[in-house]
Every structure is written in structure tokens, then in C-alpha cells.
Amino acid sequence: PRVVVLPGDGIGPEVCASAAEVLQKVAPDVELDYQLLGGGAYDQTGSPFPDATREAVMNCDAVLLGTVGGAQNSPWNALPRPLRPESGLLQLRKALGVYANLRPVKVMPGLESLSPLREDLARQVDVLIVRELLGGAYFDPRRAIEGDSAYNTIGYSKSEVDRVARVAFDAARTRKKEVTSVDKANVLEVSELWRGVVQNLRDTEYPDIKLEHEYVDSVAMLLVKTPGRYDVIVTENLFGDILSDLAAVIPGSLGVMPSASLGDGPGLYEPIHGSAPDIAGKGIANPTGTILSVAMLLRHSLNRDAEARRIEAAVQAALEEVRTPDLGGKGTTQELGAAVLKALG
Amino acid sequence: PRVVVLPGDGIGPEVCASAAEVLQKVAPDVELDYQLLGGGAYDQTGSPFPDATREAVMNCDAVLLGTVGGAQNSPWNALPRPLRPESGLLQLRKALGVYANLRPVKVMPGLESLSPLREDLARQVDVLIVRELLGGAYFDPRRAIEGDSAYNTIGYSKSEVDRVARVAFDAARTRKKEVTSVDKANVLEVSELWRGVVQNLRDTEYPDIKLEHEYVDSVAMLLVKTPGRYDVIVTENLFGDILSDLAAVIPGSLGVMPSASLGDGPGLYEPIHGSAPDIAGKGIANPTGTILSVAMLLRHSLNRDAEARRIEAAVQAALEEVRTPDLGGKGTTQELGAAVLKALG
Ligand SMILES: CC(C)[C@H](C(=O)O)[C@@H](O)C(=O)O
Numbered sequence: 010p011r012v013v014v015l016p017g018d019g020i021g022p023e024v025c026a027s028a029a030e031v032l033q034k035v036a037p038d039v040e041l042d043y044q045l046l047g048g049g050a051y052d053q054t055g056s057p058f059p060d061a062t063r064e065a066v067m068n069c070d071a072v073l074l075g076t077v078g079g080a081q082n083s084p085w086n087a088l089p090r091p092l093r094p095e096s097g098l099l100q101l102r103k104a105l106g107v108y109a110n111l112r113p114v115k116v117m118p119g120l121e122s123l124s125p126l127r128e129d130l131a132r133q134v135d136v137l138i139v140r141e142l143l144g145g146a147y148f149d150p151r152r153a154i155e156g157d158s159a160y161n162t163i164g165y166s167k168s169e170v171d172r173v174a175r176v177a178f179d180a181a182r183t184r185k186k187e188v189t190s191v192d193k194a195n196v197l198e199v200s201e202l203w204r205g206v207v208q209n210l211r212d213t214e215y216p217d218i219k220l221e222h223e224y225v226d227s228v229a230m231l232l233v234k235t236p237g238r239y240d241v242i243v244t245e246n247l248f249g250d251i252l253s254d255l256a257a258v259i260p261g262s263l264g265v266m267p268s269a270s271l272g273d274g275p276g277l278y279e280p281i282h283g284s285a286p287d288i289a290g291k292g293i294a295n296p297t298g299t300i301l302s303v304a305m306l307l308r309h310s311l312n313r314d315a316e317a318r319r320i321e322a323a324v325q326a327a328l329e330e331v332r333t334p335d336l337g338g339k340g341t342t343q344e345l346g347a348a349v350l351k352a353l354g
Numbered sequence: 355p356r357v358v359v360l361p362g363d364g365i366g367p368e369v370c371a372s373a374a375e376v377l378q379k380v381a382p383d384v385e386l387d388y389q390l391l392g393g394g395a396y397d398q399t400g401s402p403f404p405d406a407t408r409e410a411v412m413n414c415d416a417v418l419l420g421t422v423g424g425a426q427n428s429p430w431n432a433l434p435r436p437l438r439p440e441s442g443l444l445q446l447r448k449a450l451g452v453y454a455n456l457r458p459v460k461v462m463p464g465l466e467s468l469s470p471l472r473e474d475l476a477r478q479v480d481v482l483i484v485r486e487l488l489g490g491a492y493f494d495p496r497r498a499i500e501g502d503s504a505y506n507t508i509g510y511s512k513s514e515v516d517r518v519a520r521v522a523f524d525a526a527r528t529r530k531k532e533v534t535s536v537d538k539a540n541v542l543e544v545s546e547l548w549r550g551v552v553q554n555l556r557d558t559e560y561p562d563i564k565l566e567h568e569y570v571d572s573v574a575m576l577l578v579k580t581p582g583r584y585d586v587i588v589t590e591n592l593f594g595d596i597l598s599d600l601a602a603v604i605p606g607s608l609g610v611m612p613s614a615s616l617g618d619g620p621g622l623y624e625p626i627h628g629s630a631p632d633i634a635g636k637g638i639a640n641p642t643g644t645i646l647s648v649a650m651l652l653r654h655s656l657n658r659d660a661e662a663r664r665i666e667a668a669v670q671a672a673l674e675e676v677r678t679p680d681l682g683g684k685g686t687t688q689e690l691g692a693a694v695l696k697a698l699g
């Protein structure tokens with residue numbers, strides 16, 4: 010199998026290097042193909058999503074991504090929108106057709122005290138957020154700045170809602186069988202459509218799953234107040250962007266969280282943290298989120314659950330020995346990566 | 355001066371009764387005019403925002419609102435959208451032209467332990483969220499369900515952004531002089547317009563204010579992780595709906611939070627909690643949010659800051675003696691209201 014690696018910008022190359030070693034160790038038969046994405050890609054080729062990258066990702070089994078983007082004052086942010094690093098990421102998602110972004114959020118045993126929440130609440134968190142990734146305001150062509158006004162459109166079709174809801178229901182079947190669909194149906198027509206499709210799918214094909222509908226403002230509250238109440242959350246792109254980041258902060262250790270973006274072709278795997286330009290190149294970035302993304306890659310794209318579990322156990326063991334500064338320790342990227350490799354035996 | 359009181363649904367009548375007594379006590383010259391809004395208004399008149407209510411609010415100095423809406427399974431939620439309780443609230447906002455929703459969020463001394471956040475973090479919270487209340491997806495007429503698709507439009511004009519940003523900058527001048535403008539300018543054109551207008555206003559008329567621009571997903575994280583970093587936050591309607599509820603949960607006592615919605619005419623004042631149909635009629639709802647909304651009413655609409663401060667001090671004193679169940683106590687609405695009246699002397 011072939012995995013395209015897109016180290017990207019900021020700390021991306023450091024964390025990807027570490028994760029690639031882990032992947033090579035547990036699955037030596039996997040071939041790695043390094044390509045460019047983001048600001049660095051623009052600097053070298055004039056595009057944040059170069060043709061060579063497009064071709065490579067369209068012909069592989071899975072994609073491992075580091076991070077893209079620069080500091081707030083980076084010249085990349087002054088480029089026309091389609092040339093900015095984020096645009097490379099959006100084009101990549103679109104090209105791969107990855108419509109479902111999966112973000113498991115859980116407090117790792119031993120790291121509870123890092124949570125901004127009270128420990129008893131933090132301990133309860135075990136939620137999977139399924140964010141629709143190719144619809145809504147992100148890609149709707151009905152958008153413009155026109156003189157003194159501007160607008161974007163949150164549009165969804167029934168089939169776009171249906172396919173991502175399926176991912177959520179299927180995931181719930183492997184968990185507690187509870188799905189919370191999040192919308193703003195008391196105000197938005199597009200939410201009314203969303204709610205109807207999700208309910209209909211539950212009633213016709215997933216009668217074994219308990220489904221609740223909640224408003225996005227209420228979920229933002231309850232994720233903090235009683236985070237243990239959620240099993241699987243499914244929502245549209247913009248709400249999902251906000252809620253998945255909100256949920257991710259609860260364990261207090263952004264650096265350890267992975268994500269998977271799935272569609273009908275190759276999946277896309279990346280840590281949820283940003284490019285952290287302030288620590289880039291210092292060798293102290295936490296590679297855990299990327300390493301755990303490799304585990305998701307093995308599970309979802311290569312169908313190798315045993316190897317995925319081996320990595321997850323090794324990470325758990327390694328974190329008992331080495332912690333990077335974001336986890337309150339003094340370990341380096343290299344040391345934590347080495348500890349994972351050692352734990353893998 | 356004349357204040358229209360809209361008790362509304364659920365616990366609204368109970369908390370309004372308590373707050374009205376407080377208002378009468380500190381400002382006996384204020385005339386109260388009770389009118390209908392929400393589900394009860396629909397039941398009695400066929401409209402959630404009856405003509406009599408419209409006329410009364412257009413000819414008063416300020417409006418005090420309880421809460422509107424029923425339980426999830428209420429028949430009101432099966433009505434056509436324009437007849438639902440929430441629609442009454444939206445029509446009221448529109449009629450009054452209240453484009454700026456102000457939500458001060460602060461942990462009350464003595465209540466820190468109620469916060470879902472670690473106490474050291476909770477203690478730091480002192481933020482004012484200014485939410486744009488009449489624009490964006492809430493009121494944009496470009497909206498529809500069309501066959502298998504649906505859409506809503508997030509539209510803003512420069513003047514809509516300018517007027518709410520002014521409210522935020524003016525408020526910041528009475529606080530720490532720091533404004534964070536929240537958008538999703540890396541994806542949305544409407545955010546790019548928003549950002550430009552806010553920056554321009556800062557540069558030309560508020561050079562004394564420190565302005566930061568942050569992305570909505572990042573703010574959702576940082577409000578939980580380091581809530582002390584924000585002074586005034588200003589944002590568009592939908593983001594504001596989510597972030598203001600998120601911020602409100604931090605003090606752990608939704609029942610004590612007030613809000614003010616301001617425009618060029620009469621202001622609208624209401625507690626931020628919902629209609630809580632599960633405890634309606636039991637006499638145990640916390641009236642504090644509504645009583646503190648009366649304080650905001652006196653300050654912003656009647657220009658009586660001294661009376662506002664008296665109420666705020668009395669509430670603080672009363673909460674040391676009586677706590678309703680939401681605050682971990684056994685006090686009733688009536689007992690807490692009486693304690694506030696007593697503290698007012
Ligand atoms: C960088 C940005 C376009 C992106 C998004 O909003 O999707 C990021 O916030 C994310 O969540 O992956």
C-alpha cells in the first residue's frame with residue numbers, strides 16, 4: 010500500500026517525521042510518498058495544492074498530513090484567498106472527497122489534570138465528533154463581496170446530509186449507540202432539512218440507535234457543563250469546526266488528538282493542532298496527535314486494526330515516560346517518538 | 355417612564371414577577387405595562403407577537419422579557435415557523451431594532467465552585483460578549499427549502515457591522531480597552547468584510563482600543579482554556595449565539611446571568627436562561643438573571659446607574675443568604691426575591 014505524506018508548514022515536518030517512523034516500524038510494507046501542501050508548497054510551486062500533490066493523493070491508499078499555515082502576520086495571509094495555505098487544505102479535502110471528519114475526544118489516563126475542566130467532568134469525556142466536511146458555507150459557490158455587502162451561503166442537499174449521517178450511525182454501532190445531531194432548526198431552514206434527513210435515516214435504517222436533536226448553542230454549553238452526556242455528535246461543517254475544536258480543548262492536551270477524514274476514496278489523517286509557528290523547528294512539538302492519526306489510518310484505510318491498537322498502546326506507555334512541554338514535561342519530539350518506537354518493541 | 359413587561363412562557367412569569375417587584379422598589383415612578391409574547395401569546399391571540407404587544411413596545415422606554423418557548427415535544431414546535439414562540443422573540447428584536455446583544459459574563463464571588471472549569475480559571479472570567487442581533491443568517495431573506503436542498507445566507511453590510519462594532523468599542527472604553535473581533539475570515543467572504551470594517555473603525559475612531567481578530571473555532575477553545583484573556587468580544591449573530599452561550603456556562607450558574615439588547619429605540623432586557631418547562635410553576639426558578647437584567651435596564655435605558663448598582667449589591671448580599679436549587683440550595687423564587695428586597699432596605 011502507498012501512503013502520501015504531506016508534512017506541510019510549521020511543526021508539520023517534525024511531527025510527520027516522527028509519525029512516519031512509527032508507521033514504517035509497524036507496517037514496513039507501506040510505501041511513503043512525500044509531497045508538498047500549504048504555504049511551503051506555494052513558495053516552491055506557486056500553488057498551495059500543486060498538481061504533483063493532487064496526482065499523488067488521487068492514486069494512493071491514504072494521506073498523512075502534518076499541518077498547514079503560518080503565523081498571523083505571515084505574508085501567506087496577504088495572498089489572494091485561493092493561494093493561501095488553508096486553501097490548499099480545502100482543495101485537498103475536496104479532491105479526496107472526504108465528507109466525514111472524525112474526531113475522537115477522550116481524556117488519556119494520567120493526563121486528567123491538564124484539562125481546564127474539573128477533573129471529575131474531564132474524566133467523563135468520551136465523544137466522537139463527526140463533522141460534515143465538504144458542504145455548507147465552506148464550499149457553496151453562492152458567496153461574494155459586492156460593494157458594501159458580503160455573503161456566504163450555508164447550503165445542503167439531502168444526499169450530502171445522508172452520507173455523513175450514515176458515518177455517524179455506523180460509528181455509534183461500535184460505541185454506545187447514541188447519536189446527537191446538532192443544528193439550529195429553530196432559526197435555519199437548512200437545519201430543518203438536516204434534521205429531517207437524519208431522523209428519517211435513523212427511523213428506516215438505524216432503529217437500534219438512540220437519536221437526539223439539539224441546538225448548537227445548547228451543545229456548546231453542555232459539552233462544557235456535562236461532557237459525559239455525548240457519545241457520537243454529528244453536525245454540519247461550520248458548527249462542526251467550532252464544536253470539534255471546543256471538545257478538543259477539554260482533555261487539555263490538543264497535542265495528543267488525531268483525526269480522520271473519510272470519503273469514498275483515500276482517507277486523510279492529521280493531528281488536530283495547528284502549525285504552531287512559534288515553536289516550529291525547535292524540536293519540542295508533540296508528535297502524539299500525528300502518531301495516533303497513523304493508528305486511525307491503519308484502522309480505517311488499511312484495515313489493520315491490530316497494528317492500530319499496538320500503536321495506541323505504545324503511545325500510552327511512552328507518555329508515562331516522556332512528556333513534551335505542552336503536557337507539562339521537558340521531553341523533545343525525538344525523545345517521545347523514540348519512546349513510542351521502543352514501546353513497540 | 356414606561357416599561358413593558360413580557361413574562362412569556364415556562365418560568366418566565368415567575369422570574370418576571372420577582373424582578374418587577376425589585377424594579378418597583380428602586381424606581382416606584384416606573385409604570386409597568388404587561389403584554390403577551392411567545393407560545394402563550396399564540397394560544398391566546400393566534401400570534402407569538404401580537405399587535406397589542408408590538409404597539410406597546412414601540413411606545414415605551416424599555417422592555418423586560420422573561421423567557422419564551424416550550425418543551426421539545428410541545429405542540430408549539432410543530433407550528434409553521436412564523437407562529438412558533440422563538441419567532442415571536444425574533445420579531446420583537448426586529449421591531450425594536452436592537453442590533454447589539456450585550457452579555458456580561460463573570461463569576462460571582464462565592465459561586466466559583468459551581469463552575470465546570472477549574473476554580474483558578476473560572477475566577478479569571480470577566481468578559482462582555484457583544485453579539486450582532488439583527489443580521490446574518492437569522493434575518494437574511496435569501497433562505498429556502500427547495501426540493502432536496504435547503505440554504506440560508508449569512509449576509510452583512512458594512513453599516514450593520516459598523517454600528518455593532520461601535521457598541522463594542524464604546525463598552526471597551528469603560529473596561530480594559532481590549533476588543534477581540536471573532537470571525538472565520540480564512541474561509542468566509544462575509545468575515546473578510548466584517549474584519550475590514552472593524553479594523554477600519556478602530557484605526558479611525560478608536561485608536562485607544564487594542565483590537566485582535568481571532569477565528570471562531572479558536573475562540574471556542576480559548577474561552578475554555580484561558581477565559582481570562584478576553585475583555586470584550588464582538589461577533590456576528592450565529593457565532594455570537596454559540597459563543598455567548600458557551601461563555602455563559604463558565605460561571606456555572608446560568609440562572610444569574612442578565613442580558614441587554616440595544617438599538618436606537620427602547621432596549622430589551624432578559625435573563626439568558628431558557629424557559630425551563632421542567633420546573634415551571636414550581637416556584638423554584640432563580641430570579642437573579644431577570645433581576646440583574648432590571649439593573650441593566652436602569653443603567654442603559656433609564657440612565658440610572660446608582661439604582662442599578664444598588665440592585666447589583668443587593669443581589670450579591672441576598673445570594674449569601676438564599677440559594678435556589680440551580681445554585682445548590684433549597685431556596686425558592688419567592689425567598690430569594692424577598693432577600694433582595696430586604697437587602698435593598
Ligand atoms: C484551516 C481551516 C480552513 C480549517 C477549517 O475551518 O476547516 C481548520 O480550522 C480545521 O478545522 O481543520
Ligand SMILES: CC(C)[C@H](C(=O)O)[C@@H](O)C(=O)O
Nearest residue numbers: 195196226440441443444595
Ligand atoms: C430562541 C433562539 C431563536 C435564540 C437565538 O438563537 O437567538 C436564543 O438561542 C438566544 O440566544 O436568544
